[in-house]
Amino acid sequence: MAMKLSPNEQAQLSKSPSRIKRIIWLVIALLLVAGMAVPGYFYQKTAVANARVIHNSRMAPVIFIPGSSATQNRFDSLIKELNSRSIGHSYLKITVKTNDELSITGKIGTNDNEPFIVVGFQNNKDGYSNIKKQARWFSIAMKYLQNRYRFNNFVGIGHSNGGLIYTLYLEEYLNQDDLTINKLMTIGTPYNLSEKNIANRTEILTDMIKDRTYLPKNIRMWSIAGTENYSDDGIVPVESVEAGKYVYQDQVKQYTLINVTGDDSQHSDLPQNQEIVGYIQQYMLTNPNQNRPGTRNNTGQGSRNSN
Amino acid sequence: MLSPMETWLANRYLRIQQYIRQKKVYIAVSHTLGSLLPFVIIGSFLQAFARSALMANGFFYNIYHVGEWLPNARNIGQVVNSLSDITINFSLFIAAFLFAKYLARLYKLNDGIVGWTALLAAMILQTNIVNGLNRVNLVSGLNNNGGGVHNLFVGLIVGYVAAQSYRSLTWIAAHWQHAPVSWQDETFVTRGLQAIFPVSMILAGALGLSFLISLTGQQGFAGLVLYTIALPRWVFSHAIVTIMIITFWNNILNVIGLSGPLSPFTQLTIDSSQSTTNLSTALKNGSLNNLPYPVTFHTIYDTYGAMGGNGMVLVLVFALILFSRQPDRRHVAWWSLFPTLMNFNDIAMVGFPIFFNPIYIVPYLLSPLVGMFVGWVPIHFHWIPPVVYSVPNTTPSFLAGFMGTNGNWAVLLVSVLALIASLLVYLPFIRIDNLVWLKTLAGELPDQQTEEVKISGHEVIAQRTGPAVKKSESY
Structure with missing residues (x-):
């Protein structure tokens, strides 16, 4: 399938793409990347905030x-x-x-x-x-x-x-x-x-x-x-x-x-x-008697809990 | 135009090309990968689309809140994903069929029978006979034992052994049996009848092997191969040198068509106890300073060493779009752009190809090491925090670091630097690839089709009637 190429054709093939087209593609690519990065950024901020709340929650x-x-x-x-x-x-x-x-x-x-x-x-x-x-x-x-x-x-x-x-x-x-x-x-x-x-x-x-x-x-x-x-x-x-x-x-x-x-x-x-x-x-129960503001810690009756 | 080092490499590569283009195995592999490509492109596209946009932990699904405006998204995702399973995860079997078929053509055997025998043998070998035939492991999901592109080598081995056995068994049969009786010429039927002996012997051999494999407790041949090359768990210590060595080993396995220890589906790198400790420290303190394990597979390899899947293939795709002069490489690069962004590199592996392609094997092995080094230096000196927070699956890798640190701009910059550094590794090889293509076009290097005709009297796949390659492509 080899075809003999003239030097002209070879030069044509090894030529670089036009600069304008390259710039247009670059702009489009940057826009697409921004379209992923910006919502991704906000998604991640929310996700991490949620993860932090859940991780540090002490409620059971x-x-x-x-x-x-x-x-x-x-x-x-x-x-x-x-x-x-x-x-x-x-x-x-x-x-x-x-x-x-x-x-x-x-x-x-x-x-x-x-x-x-x-x-x-x-x-x-x-x-x-x-x-x-x-x-x-x-x-x-x-x-x-x-x-x-x-x-x-x-x-x-x-x-x-x-x-x-x-x-x-x-x-x-x-x-x-x-x-x-x-x-x-x-x-x-x-x-x-x-x-x-x-x-x-x-x-x-x-x-x-x-x-x-x-x-x-x-x-x-x-x-x-x-x-x-x-x-x-x-x-x-x-x-x-x-x-x-x-x-x-x-x-x-x-x-x-x-x-x-x-x-x-x-x-x-x-x-x-x-x-x-x-x-x-x-x-x-792990906390039979919990401290609440305004309540004195009651360790009296019912503290059979060993924990 | 080329630097001295590039010229030296180009000369070596030209000699390699001259040599391998005459080899039957190489010819058959090229055609196998070429014929596999449509299935892989379809499968990979569907897979990337389903996993990123239609599944609950996908990247687009989360950032564009797909579930809210497309309530059935996850059901559609299941359907699309199973479609991708029967194309891309069937690659091992397709490869066994095609490879055996093209080898048979080169050896002038009955290619239909040989191909189909190889396919059946591959299916038998992937069956766990002890567990029962109803548990045929054909589409076993995206796990390591599946028949995906990453285990292509297993299919090629089966195809090769089947074709060679068929060849020698026919030879034996021909010398062992009496010559055809004179009053009956060879007909279509007698040609088929001759195949009974070799086909039955190959299938019986596959059955015996499969029985032995199922005694080892592995699910099929691919499972056994992967089990054999698997590294013990203690090897995976999280130090930069270990990470680099294991990545290198993993990528060597990749280029011959085996999924190594760092397969994206094993999740080994993310689920380490170090990552968990990092995460809970970060969540507790609310900052990324002073994490206990700054260097792990997850913070180094996942973030800076596997952009677009193993081997920084995303970089190769970008580089080919920007710098390659070859229309076929550029077309494949465009096709693979979206799946590679989602970290599925199958199209690139089969399409350029990277499998068994001397020109891309070297940068495939080197560029992850360069990328990881670029990421490791600033982490080591505490200039940037390591990646801690989990990101959605299929997050584009140049954003994975940025998002995994909850939006650290320095990390984004380092990710881009790692990308550019790997690009510089790939670049000379792309220029050499261009040169070889030009030399072939100009007739200075014998092309593979000519060699095929020399060997078997015909091209393995007949040239199509329209023009195959445009002489010049307008950019």
């Missing part, structure tokens, strides 16, 4: 999810009890409506590093399909909370089906780069629904076991079962609570199963059970 809220048929007020008496043993925890309640909107009551104190937050749902019915929806609604509430209050870690407590919602949320929605869950406590959570025989795995248990590898590896987890008699707490069979080990055991950092009997060990009474309130205070 305790977030409660009630069980089926319970509203955002489910934990009122529990939190009253907790606040009677300690001071300085503000209380925020959120209900996620079926159209993804949030209705919010209460507020978080300015210097509160460990507020209590309850997330309830307008549709609080039982059943796997509803629980799946509730997990999604919970993730919406969490996104709102994280944007509003800028925390990067939290502690979770779920009563009854609230524990299932937590498990689904952790497996499907939690972005572990953004948010860390330090501890999780589920109280009377029926991991195998109302099934007594562990050989009969329900759909929800099968799904949770299948996705268990997505659980954060560093959670410390307590699962509390109540028993009125030798088999259940009146509603949830103890075998169903125990089935949680197939999901959490050997997946998370620590899994502890606690069986509570005696007074107030009926399913619905569990959140008010004095023993369980003690566990919450002991295991879940």
